[in-house]
Amino acid sequence: MILVHVDHDRGAVDAVSLQALTLARCLDSDVQAVIMGGAEFAPELGEYGASIVHVAEHPGLTDYAPQATARAIVGLINSLAPTAVLGAGTARGNEVLAHVAAMTDLPFAADCTEITLGSPVRVTRARWGGNLLEESTVITTTLFATVFAHAIPAVQSPAAGAVSAFTPELSPADLAVVIIERAGAASAGVTLAEAKVVVSGGRGMGGPESFSLLEDLAGLLGGTVGCSRVVTSAGWRPHAEQVGQTGTKIAPDLYIACGISGATQHLAGCKNSKTLIAINTDPDAPIMQIADYAIVGDVHAVLPQVIALTRAATGA
Amino acid sequence: MEILVCIKRVPLVGSTFILTDDASEIDTRRLGFTLSPHEECAVEAAVQLRDAHGGSVTLLSLGTAETEEQLREQLAIGADRAILAITDGSEPDPQATAAALLEAIRADGAQFDLVLLGSESADVAGYQTGIRLAHALGLPVVTGVKGLTVDAGVARCERAVGSEREVYSVALPAVITVKDGLNIPRYPSVPGRIKARKKEVSTHEVTLAAPRIVKGRLVVPAAAAKGTKVLDANEQGAAALVDVFREIGLLA
Ligand SMILES: Cc1cc2nc3c(=O)[nH]c(=O)nc-3n(C[C@H](O)[C@H](O)[C@H](O)COP(=O)(O)OP(=O)(O)OC[C@H]3O[C@@H](n4cnc5c(N)ncnc54)[C@H](O)[C@@H]3O)c2cc1C
Ligand SMILES: Nc1ncnc2c1ncn2[C@@H]1O[C@H](COP(=O)(O)O)[C@@H](O)[C@H]1O
Numbered sequence: 108m109i110l111v112h113v114d115h116d117r118g119a120v121d122a123v124s125l126q127a128l129t130l131a132r133c134l135d136s137d138v139q140a141v142i143m144g145g146a147e148f149a150p151e152l153g154e155y156g157a158s159i160v161h162v163a164e165h166p167g168l169t170d171y172a173p174q175a176t177a178r179a180i181v182g183l184i185n186s187l188a189p190t191a192v193l194g195a196g197t198a199r200g201n202e203v204l205a206h207v208a209a210m211t212d213l214p215f216a217a218d219c220t221e222i223t224l225g226s227p228v229r230v231t232r233a234r235w236g237g238n239l240l241e242e243s244t245v246i247t248t249t250l251f252a253t254v255f256a257h258a259i260p261a262v263q264s265p266a267a268g269a270v271s272a273f274t275p276e277l278s279p280a281d282l283a284v285v286i287i288e289r290a291g292a293a294s295a296g297v298t299l300a301e302a303k304v305v306v307s308g309g310r311g312m313g314g315p316e317s318f319s320l321l322e323d324l325a326g327l328l329g330g331t332v333g334c335s336r337v338v339t340s341a342g343w344r345p346h347a348e349q350v351g352q353t354g355t356k357i358a359p360d361l362y363i364a365c366g367i368s369g370a371t372q373h374l375a376g377c378k379n380s381k382t383l384i385a386i387n388t389d390p391d392a393p394i395m396q397i398a399d400y401a402i403v404g405d406v407h408a409v410l411p412q413v414i415a416l417t418r419a420a421t422g423a
Numbered sequence: 424m425e426i427l428v429c430i431k432r433v434p435l436v437g438s439t440f441i442l443t444d445d446a447s448e449i450d451t452r453r454l455g456f457t458l459s460p461h462e463e464c465a466v467e468a469a470v471q472l473r474d475a476h477g478g479s480v481t482l483l484s485l486g487t488a489e490t491e492e493q494l495r496e497q498l499a500i501g502a503d504r505a506i507l508a509i510t511d512g513s514e515p516d517p518q519a520t521a522a523a524l525l526e527a528i529r530a531d532g533a534q535f536d537l538v539l540l541g542s543e544s545a546d547v548a549g550y551q552t553g554i555r556l557a558h559a560l561g562l563p564v565v566t567g568v569k570g571l572t573v574d575a576g577v578a579r580c581e582r583a584v585g586s587e588r589e590v591y592s593v594a595l596p597a598v599i600t601v602k603d604g605l606n607i608p609r610y611p612s613v614p615g616r617i618k619a620r621k622k623e624v625s626t627h628e629v630t631l632a633a634p635r636i637v638k639g640r641l642v643v644p645a646a647a648a649k650g651t652k653v654l655d656a657n658e659q660g661a662a663a664l665v666d667v668f669r670e671i672g673l674l675a
Contacts, residue, residue, distance in 0.1 A: 416665045
């Protein structure tokens, strides 16, 4: 049996957790889910292959509590003895499984793209934000792993989805770290992660003033502005706009990289864009090799032309 | 406030990954080494907190003797001293890393109010060293923090979730793992570098446990051959781009 930790947040099941359920179903016919509260999600988890949905019920688990979640899962592991415990390759999924692994002193393989159970257990996992893969064997009694976000699509595979409620034993230390407050979005408008169009600038923009060009084009295309790390570390733009390994990973319909060289750490965040356009003075810049369309030129000359023609086309 | 920051020397990678012939490592002969932005932010946060609250900042790294390069670089931005837990260069897994860091902390003997790490290392990205260390030290841990303030012995930690922020509060002593974007790390100044030469880097020999995640081959995922279309840098090229906008349905 494989146990899958499913995360949910204010009324919605986490999409990557469903991808973890799908991978689990490829490894074992018996897949069970564990969720903190949220019995109402059992039918949906059944659709994605969970035969039983173990629902942890505890007053301390009304909102996300990482160590308490892990403690509840460790309790279930002791009673159910699964061959593997999987979770989502997200901030929360990786955090919970790391706690589980620390509590049980077993290895934890984060961000796996492939898993083969047996002895030995084999995994392929993402390094460097997915730009490099590592093929490893894991020496363990129970495999703890998370599934790299969006590496495999969630596929329905209906099972019973029967609810089994349980009350975990939690200590005050398990509940020492909980969410005390939520701060809303600073500004309205499309967020980087959700935007269909991202117009992004790098060092080649020359300074913060030039980003008004990117704002204009993004505005005309219904998109938002992104940037490289050189730009955030110079203080030209806020970190919320940084695309890449240590910024946000996005997969918009259109990504326009202006004055960005295309370092692997930047590409880790934008290489899944459906269409990629690069504007760069250097024809040999790495971004130009992976772009669908490339213009070899100065952003200050090219962008005003593109903006003028786009504005004319929209009639704005 | 006594602060410990754990930092890791990692290969510098340019536009492509170049591997050694046996595909077990990144070839570092041409580009050298660096630090993760997450950890640069951790050191910057530590220096700012020390300047505001007093105390000192200690750096800790597990690696080969050459790791002194990264430690000196961060001493130059203002950390006070460093501990180098020396390995023979074999790559420990995250479990062995956390155990060796713990051994070095115990051997050093100092007590820390705050232990900072990166959310995930740049190369391995195991997402667990800080959490394992926290459990071993018997301390609470908050991870992936992008906003951090300390007031009266309590840390307020903000974590970004989409465009929103979750706020956690934790009483010190605690372990906190941080992310790029927490602050804008300063560059080392020339006087900073000169001072750093005289700062103490103490070394500890540590024994590494055999890895339980046994690394085999590294593989660079094949990029889809795109067949880039090169457009002119003039009105014609701009018009062609507008056609692309139209094709993908952005313009009527
Ligand atoms: C562990 C780690 C994580 C990292 N994470 C990230 C991350 O999340 N995101 C990220 O972006 N980076 C990240 N980096 C940094 C990354 O390695 C690069 O340094 C960075 O992406 C380069 O930014 P850039 O392309 O803007 O600058 P550069 O590499 O300096 O490129 C500037 C480009 O602009 C072009 N140019 C110059 N002038 C003009 C002009 N007038 N018109 C048109 N083009 C022009 C140049 O030809 C060049 O190609 C990370 C690094 C490390 C070590
Ligand atoms: N060899 C090391 N020396 C010092 N700190 C490390 C080392 N490896 C990992 N860390 C710290 O642990 C964090 C998380 O690493 P990881 O669990 O590998 O993702 C890193 O960002 C570092 O702060």
